[in-house]
Amino acid sequence: MSRTLIAGSTVLANGDLGTITDGALLIEDGIITEVGERTRLEAHGPFEAELGGAIWNSDSQRTFTD
Secondary structure, rough: OOOEEEEEEEEEEOHHHOEEHHHHHEEEOOOEEEEEEHHHHHHOOOOOEEEEOOOOHHHHOOOOOO
């Protein structure tokens, strides 16, 4: 399983999450599996890759493409 953490100073999410300051996305095998506070998601490591800063478009239907 490929696991990537993408951290951003601000993450905008749909629904109840709204704007997350110091947020992150956890991507597993090309699918966004979790969105939340960076420190909480970092605890889910280790990761094959960790990237800083990202914009997630909710139209992506929880998928991540290069």
